[in-house]
Amino acid sequence: MSEFKIVGKPIPRHDAWSKVTGDLKYADDFSLPGMLFAKVLRSQYPAAKIIFINTGKAEQLDGVRAVLTAKDVPHNETVTKFGQSTEVGKGFEGLYRVLAEKKVRFMGEAVALVAAETEEIAEKALDLIEVKYEPLPGIFDPLEAIKPGAYLVGENNTNIIGEFGCHQGDIEKGFAQADIIVENTYKVPFVDHAYLEPEAGISWIDDYGILTIRVSTQVIEHFRDVADVLGLPHNKVRYIGTMMGGGFGGKEDITVETYLALLTWKTKKPVRLVYTREESILCHSKRHPFVMKYKVGAEKDGKLVALDAELISDAGAYPYLSLWVTLYATVNAAGPYCIPNVKVRAHCVLTNNTFTSANRGFGAPQPNFAYESIMDELSHKLNIDPLEIRRRNCLTTGKALATTGQVFKTYVALPEVAEKAWKALGESTECKKDEDRKIGRGLAIGLMSYGRMTFLHDSSRCYVRLESDGSVLIRSGIPDLGGGQISLLCQIVAEELGVPMSQVKIYHSDTALTPLAGTTTATRQTYMSGNATLKAAREIRNRILNKAAEILNVNQDKLDIINEGVLVNYDPSQYVPLVEVIKACNADGIELFYEAQFNAPFTITPDLSNIKGITFPDFTFGAQAVEIAVDTETGQVEILKLTTCYDAGKAINPLSVEGQMEGGSIYGMGYALTEEVIMEKGITMTPSFAEYIIPTAVDVPDVKAILVESGGGLGPYGAKGIGEPSCSIIAPAILNAIYDAIGVRIKSLPATPEKIIRALKKDYFKK
């Protein structure tokens, strides 16, 4: 194909108008006649024995239709999955318990469910359920939980649920070679996704007895898990995914669906369940806190020679995706650097804190904060410019990832992105000598995979059909969490079939009617579903071109489809309208529909104690830089400039890619400065947006997004994934800038004004 007409253009997304007019129906905007309202009774204790549950009074309340506890759940214990259809084993599929039984493990754990005629009655019924608890001591610090003899969160004889390792070279020899060694422990907190749409869904039984759930989810493949809980055949449960009001990984695990399914199955009535904001913050997964012990050795010229990292992740009360996240962190632990001698060990530990699972970045932001803080420290100690030290050590095309040895066969945009981000900060902002406001700059680089771990054998499917009037229909199971995942498929099809976006209609996220496209997680949809869609569209394109070649009597490779017509590219006057070609195809019985499957590269599950070789299809590389002002009186940090530069391979819609880069930066800025779900002995102290502080419009700079398009990605037209990588690097850039401004190094996120003031005073005392 010659030039792009639709791909690569900053065009409005297919869903933009329906959102701006308020026409789009989110999960909570849908109701059915006779629908019941559900509420969930949640544990007030982070660790306790359940002595008894008495639901009698609640059941007798007028208007209550069902009260369910663990004993009413056909299969209360299954395993957590996230859409994969391959068996992976090795402990990845942890316990999924629908309702607490015998013991509660975290505050907010679901204990009982109610369905009633009104929300008010359902709430009242919750108050009438009697639960007798016997509080247990619990354990809340993963460093304590890892010790032998610690309080046991679950039923196993250890709190450790996973161990991972990577070894390359000879670590002792490496450190012996070093002229300088930096050793630090870094800590990162619990983080909430804070999507603005709380978890919501509605369920009903259709005319043929199919349990149908319309829900805000990143993973419609959970229909299988719900079926397993109810003991139903998989084809008797149907998910209809709604456009999400944000996901960020928080809608990757099952949220409301199992509860809805159980209540609808019991009452045979439609049921709606919507979490309150408080319930959302208390009860859905969090980003993993990590304690990261790092030791890095370098030679005088800044050349890295050894890295030793020990990571401990807090899984909270149930495993969910903790093992996966910890594996990601292990693979990411040495960052985008060439280091000959590496040793990484990671432990994933249960505690009685709220469970942790996927959160945008999935194990990448945590180690990134650690290794980029160290790189900055090395740059200061060795008196090498922060960009230069990264230049001397960064991965380049053909080099191998320091942890696993995976070789980068596609273009590695380092140090290119770092140079561009750093340079784009421009002239320094002036500040007066005696002012309390100190200016500083920071840089960080990083990498993150796009596409799932290769041993999950990931695939995506898409169906495309060309109608007789030249309009196009797509069917794809793809969920859209707001990133424009769906619109992207429309753009690809419009490009390939030479029709405007307005001629393309997509039906999406329905497990009964759309081919399964896999999860909207792992920054995989551009890559996976983009490729599946491209494959389907190209097949139909070829059939059209083939027929048109006959009609025009020219070679097929001389033809192009533009503006709903097929033309000869060296002589556009030789032209046949698309509808005429379609007519001819239909007359000859040529099928103008196609369902394609795209498979990612498949590997076997690695040895987890020493992960080697290919674990991910490919990586996205980026760099972020900031200029900040620190008020030394108040500890307040203001971001003056923020630049972000990524190699997106090919930006299929530059508006969407920039949107990810801008939004990702600010998501990461919250991580750096304000966001922490504070848990005191398992009790969440920040259950609202008044306490859990995400950035507002006045807190943010105008992010400058610089797009590199190397064309080197594995996605359609050379695209790479951008959603998660875009948020994973900014925190250390900001903290490095704080050091540059005031000479104190904060080693735990977030860098709140309190921490900064305290750190400053400590330094004053030293003087």
Next chain:
Amino acid sequence: MEEHRVELTVNDEKISAVAKAEESLLKFLRRNGFSEVKCGCEKGECGTCTVILNKKAVKSCIVLALQANHKEVWTVKGMEKLELGRKLQESFVNYGAIQCGFCTPGMILTAKDYMDKNPIPDRKEIKKAISGNLCRCTGYKKIVDAIYDVAVENYKLEGEIYV
């Protein structure tokens, strides 16, 4: 719970319905089919439920339905009928200011109300005006771009009037 009849106009159309004494305007509107008014926190913290009540942007979760009696409410659905509203919608679409879209209705109404009073704000004023409306997806840049573009257009129009 005590119930009262509430009569009001929503997007220039008369509505008459019963509201419970303690019912928020947000719940009342959503219950009566105005699902474009989003519910993000019900505590006045996120701004997704913003509507314009008698020419003032309010968070409808912390206003009682009864307080809207005999008043005029605008939701994002009504913006198509108003010049500034329509312009803001178009600009949000063209600038890619919408990702998940959950904050969009509230954001547009806040911007519309503010620009009715200050038609040519600068970027800083825009940021301040929308600071009560949270957005988790965009990082605000494209939202500010979209609103600012309407301000620039207003400026140009004003120029034409005076020249």
